[in-house]
Amino acid sequence: MPIEIHTPLLKVSSLRKFFRISxxxxxxxxxxxxxxxxxxxxxxxxxxGCGKTTLGKTLLHLIEPTxxxxxxxxxxxxxxxxxxxxxxxxxxxxxFQNSADAFNPRFTVKDILAEPFIIHRLHRQVDLNEKISxxxxxxxxxxxxxxxxxxxxxxxxxxxxxxxxxxxLRPKLxxxxxxxxxxxxxxxxxxxQLLTKLQKEFKLTYILISHDLSAMRNFTHRLAIMYLGQxxxxxxxxxxxxxxxxxxTQALISAIPITNPKLERLRKPVILxxxxxxLLQKPQGCPFQTRCPHATDICRQVKPLLQEITHQHFVACHxxxxx
Amino acid sequence: MxxxxxxxxxxxxxHQSQQQHTQLIQEISFFIQKQEIVGLxxxxxxxxxxxxxxxxxxxxxxxxxxxxxxHFEDKELLTLSEKxxxxxxxxxxxxxxxxPSAALNPTLTIQTQLLEGLCRTNSKxxxxxxxxxxxxxxxxxxxxxxxxxxxxxxxxxxxxxxxxxxLAMALISxxxxxxxxxxxxxxxxxVQAEILLLFKExxxxxQLSVLLITHDLGVVANCCDRVLVLKAGHLVETGTVDEIFSxxxxxxxxxxxxxxxxxxxxxx
Numbered sequence: 001m002p003i004e005i006h007t008p009l010l011k012v013s014s015l016r017k018f019f020r021i022s023x024x025x026x027x028x029x030x031x032x033x034x035x036x037x038x039x040x041x042x043x044x045x046x047x048x049g050c051g052k053t054t055l056g057k058t059l060l061h062l063i064e065p066t067x068x069x070x071x072x073x074x075x076x077x078x079x080x081x082x083x084x085x086x087x088x089x090x091x092x093x094x095x096f097q098n099s100a101d102a103f104n105p106r107f108t109v110k111d112i113l114a115e116p117f118i119i120h121r122l123h124r125q126v127d128l129n130e131k132i133s134x135x136x137x138x139x140x141x142x143x144x145x146x147x148x149x150x151x152x153x154x155x156x157x158x159x160x161x162x163x164x165x166x167x168x169l170r171p172k173l174x175x176x177x178x179x180x181x182x183x184x185x186x187x188x189x190x191x192x193q194l195l196t197k198l199q200k201e202f203k204l205t206y207i208l209i210s211h212d213l214s215a216m217r218n219f220t221h222r223l224a225i226m227y228l229g230q231x232x233x234x235x236x237x238x239x240x241x242x243x244x245x246x247x248x249t250q251a252l253i254s255a256i257p258i259t260n261p262k263l264e265r266l267r268k269p270v271i272l273x274x275x276x277x278x279l280l281q282k283p284q285g286c287p288f289q290t291r292c293p294h295a296t297d298i299c300r301q302v303k304p305l306l307q308e309i310t311h312q313h314f315v316a317c318h319x320x321x322x323x
Numbered sequence: 324m325x326x327x328x329x330x331x332x333x334x335x336x337x338h339q340s341q342q343q344h345t346q347l348i349q350e351i352s353f354f355i356q357k358q359e360i361v362g363l364x365x366x367x368x369x370x371x372x373x374x375x376x377x378x379x380x381x382x383x384x385x386x387x388x389x390x391x392x393x394h395f396e397d398k399e400l401l402t403l404s405e406k407x408x409x410x411x412x413x414x415x416x417x418x419x420x421x422x423p424s425a426a427l428n429p430t431l432t433i434q435t436q437l438l439e440g441l442c443r444t445n446s447k448x449x450x451x452x453x454x455x456x457x458x459x460x461x462x463x464x465x466x467x468x469x470x471x472x473x474x475x476x477x478x479x480x481x482x483x484x485x486x487x488x489x490l491a492m493a494l495i496s497x498x499x500x501x502x503x504x505x506x507x508x509x510x511x512x513x514v515q516a517e518i519l520l521l522f523k524e525x526x527x528x529x530q531l532s533v534l535l536i537t538h539d540l541g542v543v544a545n546c547c548d549r550v551l552v553l554k555a556g557h558l559v560e561t562g563t564v565d566e567i568f569s570x571x572x573x574x575x576x577x578x579x580x581x582x583x584x585x586x587x588x589x590x591x
Contacts, residue, residue, distance in 0.1 A: 047511040048482060155367070182508075184366045184538055186582040192589055211511050214541070218589050255516035257541030259583050261564040264544045269516040 008071075009173060009205050010036040010059070015068035017051075017058055017229075026279045028054050030229040032068070033306075038172070041199065041206045043220035043237065045213045045252065051229040052209045053097065056175045059207070060092050061085060072173070090120055090169040097177040097209075099162040103150040109136075109161060110146040116168040131168070138201075139164040139194060156187040163194060167202075175207045180215055192219055214256045217241045222312070225249045228279070228287040231306065235313030245315040247292050248272075286318065294319055327354035328532050329378070329416075329500055334391035336370075336377050336556075347373055350391065351558040353551050355500065358526050360533045362543040362564070364579065365553035371536045372421070374553070375502040378534075379412050396499065414444045417493035421505040423485035426492075427477040433488055434473040437461075437495060444496040460491040464521065483514035490518070494525065504536045519546045540583045544568060552576045 017029040028051050036042055044052050057063045059070060061077050070077045072088060080088065096102040103112055113132045117123040133143050139160040150158060159179065166174050176195070180188040192215065198204060210216055216223060217237055224234040225248065233246040244250045251270040258264055272291045277283055283290060286299040298318050306314040336348035348370050355361050363371050376382050377389050380400065393400040396415065400408070412418075420426045428436055437457040442448060448456075454473070461469035464487040477485060486506065493501055503522075507515040523546050525531045535547060543550055543564065550567040552560040552575065560573040571577045 047513065184582075185540070185579070185586050186366065189582050189586045189589065192586070213512065215586055215589070217587070251513055255512040257516075257519075257539070257545040259540045259544050259568065259580065259587075261544040261568050264541075269520075271517050271520065272513050 007038060008035040009038045009040075009073060011069075011071040012036075012059065013069045013071075015055075015058065015070065016066045017054060017063065018066045021280075024280055027282065028229050028279075029058060029065070032229075032231055034224065034231065034234060036173075036205060036207070039199070039203050039205055040222065041208060041220045043208045043210065043213075043216040043223040044226060045210060045216065045223060046226035047252075048211060050226045052211075052226055053177055054229075055226070056094065056177050056207065056209050059175060060089070060094055062094070086120070091171050092173045093166040093169070093171040093175070095162045095166045095174060095176045095179055098182070099158040100150070100155070102162060103158070105150060107150070108146065109141075109148050109150070109153075112150070112161065112165055113168060116165065120169060122169070135164045135168055138167065138198065155183055156190060159183065159187070159191050160194065163191075163198070167198065170202065171204070173205045173207070175209070177209045178211070179208070180210060181212060188215060195219075213241070213252060225252065228277070228282065230287055230316065231314075232288065232316045233314065234306070235310075235315075239310065239313045245309060245313070245320055246288075246317045247294055247319070248288050286316075288317075325357070328357050328359075328396065329534075330354040330394045331378070332392050332394075334374075334377060334389070334393065336373055336382075337388040337390075339386055339388065347556050348377065349556040351553070351556075352391075353558065353561060355532050355534060357499075357532055358530060359549065360522065360526055360535055360547045362547035362550045363534055363536045363553060364538065364540060364543055364550060366579070367538060368555075369553045370556045371538075371553055372504050375418060375504055375534065375536060378502060379416060379418055380408060381412075381418070413440060413498070414496050415498050416500045416502065417496070417498040418502045419489055419493040419504065419506055422509060423482065423489040424477065424509075426489045427485060429477050432474055432476055433461075433480075437473070437488075437492055440492055441495050457491075457495065460495050461488065464488070464491045465517065466491070483510055483517075486510055486514070486518060487521075490521070494529075494531070497529065499530070499532060501531060501533045502536070503533055505538070506535070507542060508537070508539070515542070522546055540568075540580065552579070 013033045015029055015032040018025040019028050032055060046052055054063060058065050072092065110132060113135055114128055117126065117128060136143055141157060141160050153161065179191060183191065199206060208216065208220055220237045222235060223237040223240040224231050225246065227248050233240060233249045240249060241253060244253050251272050254269045277290050285301050286304050289295040289299045304316045304318050306316045308314050309320060332352040333350045334348060335346060335350050338345045338347055363374060365371050378393055380389065389401060434457065438453050441453045441456060458469045458473060461472060466472055466484055466487050507518050519542065522533060526533060537543060547564050549563050551558055552573065554575045560576045567576060571580055
């Protein structure tokens, strides 16, 4: 069930990010606003190129936002000095997409897990060896991996190591960028179980970025769907999943294959025509109009804003289709 | 039932190095009929891609030894010379590899790459004619702005477009069999649905057969007729899609299905 937000851990308001390519400014994130409660798991879905990863990185100020405000535990991150920001980074971590590339290949498992403590100058205050073996233990890796290099680990083990590293400084918020892609179903399940266990144990808050919505329905409390740098729908996961309101969400959900050939044959996925519009010539009005099967005149002129249709379920669509 | 298009029997693959001798594929036998989509599933490392590469004998002969028999259109592929094999590869059996970005040459335009395949299989064709056919194929793969795409380089294109171009490249010489190695893994769900629909269309219209390698059982349920389940180089179960999904016999198939179901039903 969705968690009622009493004290938001993270509050994002009108976040914008432009990238500069030659002489044009490309809007990658466009007026993103949401709140995240302590202990909540928020899923962010959408096609590749819609800005999911940029959003994740911007939230941690790994990329500076162009405008807008990110408040973490009541602190406006853009007002912090580099030293203060560094202190806050202990509480916010990221598990990067493709764990294999996120490690220094010349580091052993031990080096990788020691690095966060060294960066934050904690290595003299704590018993590093003990900390590292506890971390390995928590993610279910044996201590005999300490001297191994990452190329010696399997995909699932690397994923566990990435989780252990993110967990090292006991953060409050972890942003997981595609933690399940490229893993077999059984390993995906193990990773998911591990993330849940750790979430309960340490009262973690997750933002889970994934283009694969199938696994997110029951794992996340709330689900946000992004299109061209905007959130087009956000709400409690079961509601977004079972009663998607935005035509784009409907297409995404209908495209998930189900593992029952008899039912699968009866289903007709909504096939979206065309490609994402060029961001340099982003259309006026609704960003989805070029591919929307229901687009009308108002969609071509006025940009729809997020509106609450049922409790906590927001949609940015003029038509607000019923399924 | 007519003769199958491809019939593989007792296929084994060995890897030899100075230190050791490993058997990677263990005497697997299967067949593919005309106009059939056969799914090859298994966890990563089970030998799915190696099976496809063995059929076309793309692995370096120095280290890899293949035994058994691969019968395709009245020919025994394992006895053919390298020259004769070249008449099969790409022309009669096409391979579409896992990552479309890696399959395309970053320094050549799409046109050059499409024409390369076409002119190699048909030496009499004029350039103008080849361009027309290539553009037509791109359109058939629902690539938007096909004539513009022909002049572009791979880095200018999105993942979905690249995948459709890779598919056009594989199909342009109208092969009888397509070995598609994880053709939709790198794609978004919406593009995946589109590509799978395209497969089904092509199989009906173009007399194509497909060996679809995937680790996603949802994809298999969507478009395959039959399924082969591979585990550590052993073919542990074969059957129609309905059989495999409703009454899986082998414990490994059951666990594959179960883990997918657990994943979907996973409650936080």
